[in-house]
Amino acid sequence: MATQGGDSYSYVAYQSDEPKFIGLAFEVADEADLAQAIADHGASDVVEMDLPGGGRSVSLFDPNGFRVELVHGIASKPALQSYPEWQMNSPLGYPRAGRFEPKRPLAPAKLFRLGHIGLFVPSYLATQAWYKDVLGLIPSDVYHVPGQPHVQIVGFLRLDHGEDLVDHHSVALMQSMDGRVDCHHISFEAQDFEAQFMAHRYLETQGYELVWGVGRHPHGSHVFDVWRDPDRNRFETFSDTDRLKKSDGTRIHNIHDVEMDVWRSDPPDRYFS
Ligand SMILES: [Fe+2]
Known part of the structure; x- marks a missing residue:
């Protein structure tokens, strides 16, 4: 599942018999960081990711057994349209001058x-x-x-x-x-x-x-x-x-x-x- 800011996805859920949290991922600055994680911290070998946007990753486990993936090279996608930026009028300033503010729909948060x-x-x-x-x-x-x-x-x-x-x-x-x-x-x-x-x-x-x-x-x-x-x-x-x-x-x-x-x-x- 993707958020709308341009990441290919932000949350991955797999069907299973019981709810279980598997882990989290961090995007690293460049490919060399993946090799460094293997050399310095015993991360798994680099794998090609079979998820939207591709990319490559290595996996580590923190002391609690949470899987911590380091990812790189996942393609981004265009950000979706946001709401017009809210300009808040206050006694200290009234920037929203001379317009009828468009109202947003009651809907899931963007x-x-x-x-x-x-x-x-x-x-x-x-x-x-x-x-x-x-x-x-x-x-x-x-x-x-x-x-x-x-x-x-x-x-x-x-x-x-x-x-x-x-x-x-x-x-x-x-x-x-x-x-x-x-x-x-x-x-x-x-x-x-x-x-x-x-x-x-x-x-x-x-x-x-x-x-x-x-x-x-x-x-x-x-x-x-x-x-x-x-x-x-x-x-x-x-x-x-x-x-x-x-x-x-x-x-x-x-x-x-x-x-x-x-x-x-x-x-x-x-x-x-
Ligand atoms: Fe929080």
Whole structure:
């Protein structure tokens, strides 16, 4: 399944007897990165990908058994048409001057790309070490248990693109209380929060199950809206995310000081179950 921003696909599902999360993939800058992953990290041999857009990939496994594919050379396709950009009038400025604003249909959100994925892992620190050492990810915000700054249990990791800006996180790691290894959620970027609020209403009309939203996370700053699919997977739309560069560093927080929603809704139990 493709989002509309130009990737050949963003999400692959296979029919099976029970729902199971297999893994995730990162696009690498050039073909040499595939060979380097084989030489340095014991990745599988390069394979030709039999999916839309072709390309070549190698596979690794993180410490939890998640398959992590590195892909290169997948053909992109033309981006689909977005909604006209929303110009928001406010007391500080009225840019939407002299026109009748066209209204959007109540419909599924237009999703532009896969932005990040959240994972339940038995050990945050062991998993973080692998993603830092093998993929070069950088922790943006990390939560520790009260009074023990070295006992870290949640983290939001971003790509290392040097001084180019990237999303606040591409991978979120949450240490599970029961040792569970699973996907927590998959998040796609919506055009803006007008699209998110309208998609929220649309999903309500279709009888889907809301998990949590609409709200705004404090770390990453993005507006979020989380729903379940019929297999109980959590899917999120997001917009208005923070963007950081390598030199922006890492922030460490006591988890008891963290509000998960700036707009102060409490995460329901079903967000973590
Ligand atoms: Fe998320």
